[in-house]
Amino acid sequence: MSQTTYDILIIGSGPGGYVAAIRAAQLGLKVGVVERQYMGGICPNWGCIPAKALLRSAEIFHYIEHAKDYGLVAEKVGVDIAGVVKRSRGIAAQMSGGVGFLLKKNKVDVIWGPATITAPGKVSVAAPVEPGPKGTLPPGDYAAKNIIIATGARPRVLPGIEPDKKLIWTYFEALAPASVPKSLLIMGSGAIGVEFASFYKAMGSDVTIVELLPQILPVEDEEIADLARKRFEKQGIRILTGAKVSKVAKGTDNVTATVETADGNSQTITADRLIAAVGVVGNIENLGLEKIGVKTDRGCVAIDGLCRTNVPGIYAIGDVAGPPMLAHKAEHEGVICVEAIAGKHAHPMNKLEIPGCTYCMPQVASVGLTEKKAKEAGYEIKVGRFPFIGNGKAVALGEPDGLVKTVFDAKTGQLLGAHLIGAEVTELIQGFVIAMNLETTEEELINTIFPHPTVSETMHESVLAAYGRAIHM
Incomplete structure (x- = not known):
């Protein structure tokens, strides 16, 4: 017997799932989340957040090793990998706990265990493999007017090179x-x-x-x-x-x-x-998708622009719904999906406006079309480039190696793409994302005042360079 009937029941508590749950609660819908293993999904537990914690430790160690370049003295420095990992895992636990707190704050029910969709509107939750947080509802059969699949993805395994956790x-x-x-x-x-x-x-x-x-x-x-x-x-x-x-x-x-x-x-x-x-592959197995006729495509659930599958009342968001497999894409899809269910004026996502960030050293960030893709799409383009060596703040930081590249439609001035490499460019890219979302032209970017001294001035100079107006090179 069904214990509770939900407006929306979400399978998976990752960035897509928990954001969708909170947005649904904000809209006054009765919502529940089913999670089988990690509260908050892979991102805060074994992905984005702990990886960035490790990289931060590596970055600090790098600077200590090069202390002499900054007029400083640092002696007998080394790596305590156990301490580095402990810090990373502690941050992961904090983030996971934060997700649980947000769901509780928004009065979202949490059901701990693996889920199977037995029929449209019906979800069966088995006994959990991993112990869940306190206050979860028991396993059992649940009913929902709408079901959102947000089960994420896992590492791709190549035959003959299967991971063994040791070597x-x-x-x-x-x-x-x-x-x-x-x-x-x-x-x-x-x-x-x-x-x-x-x-x-x-x-x-x-x-x-x-x-x-x-x-x-x-x-x-x-x-x-x-x-x-x-x-x-x-x-x-x-x-x-x-x-x-x-x-x-x-x-x-x-x-x-x-x-x-x-x-x-x-x-x-x-x-x-x-x-x-x-790469990774979507977690589509053992959900009952074949039984209820949900279509999949290349290992992911097939959806339309509003995250609807081919089966009424069944939706999918995030990594399980296909590339780009990014946490912020999943979060945005969660909001689109819920608002569409609630009858709001939801807009399909424009994937060209999804930024990509890579936190290597140096960092890489981008949005929109590459120069090659813009040409292949038939655009007549203007390309601007500005190196970090021409930026006072970057030089003062000791980070002169970098580049901001912008691609414009030569006929309309539309910003088609932006591509950055260098220190903290993952924090800069959002300026270009906002510009693209607002359909900003090169004229508006040129007339925007950027603060000095900041690395963000490289963004301005790159736009100026595309139109032959760069000042500092």
Whole structure:
């Protein structure tokens, strides 16, 4: 017998799920969340937040090692990896607890356990595998007028290179190492791969990246990716592009990978540990989707612009609903989905306005079309570039290596894309995102006053450069 009937029942408490739940509660809807393992999902527990905590430790250690460059003296510094991991895990616990607090504050019911959709409007929750937070409702059968699938994604596993938690790691193991490996091989140069490369290199590992495609950071602008590669290689990170790991042999405490290159040659690389960072796949299994006829596409739930599946009353948001697999995309979809259910004037998401941020050293951030994609789309474009070396604040920070690149429609002045590399560019990118959302033209950006001295002035100069008006270069 159904214990409670909800307006919305959400399967998954990650960034998409909990944001959707809070927005639904704000709209006066009766809402519940089913979670099987991690309150808050992967992002605060084993993804975005703990990874950034590790990278912050690496960044501080990097600056201490280069204290002399700032006129300072620092002696006998080193890495306490147990302390680094402890700090990261503590922050993860704090964030996860914060999600639980927000759900309780908004009077959202939490049901702990794995969920199966038995029919449209019906969800069965089994006994939990992991213990849940206090005050959760018991497992059982629940009814809901609308069901939102927000089950996220997990690391992609390649046949023959299955993670074993000891020698072959996913991000789970890489986020909580017992020790720093002397050598590390990373498969994949997307955001996860290069972030771990930056962290472990700073911690003292000898790092090699193997990327199947000809460009690292494959979704980024080619010019930005090329600059990133040069910076990584200058740091001592070895990079092999157009290459793949075809076989892995395990030793007692290391792995030997056979790496094949595009020219048909192969080589072997032995490393203490291997991180598989070759993407993620949606968690669509064991939800009952096939039974109720929900369509999937390439391992994800197929949805329309308002997050509706082909089955009335069933929705999907976040990573499980397909790329880009980003927490902020999931959060925004959660709001769109709930407001559509509530009859509000919801707008489908424009994926070209979703920013991407990679917290490697140096940071990379982007939004919109790359220069290549803009040309392929048929635009006549104007491109502006401004290097950090021309910015007083960046030089004062000791961060002169960076670039802001902007792409405009030459006919209308529309900002088509922005691509940044350098210190704190993940904090700068939102200025361009807002500009694109407001349909700002180059004239409005040129006439905007940017504060001095700030790194944000590079954004202004890049726009000026696109129209032959740059001042400081």
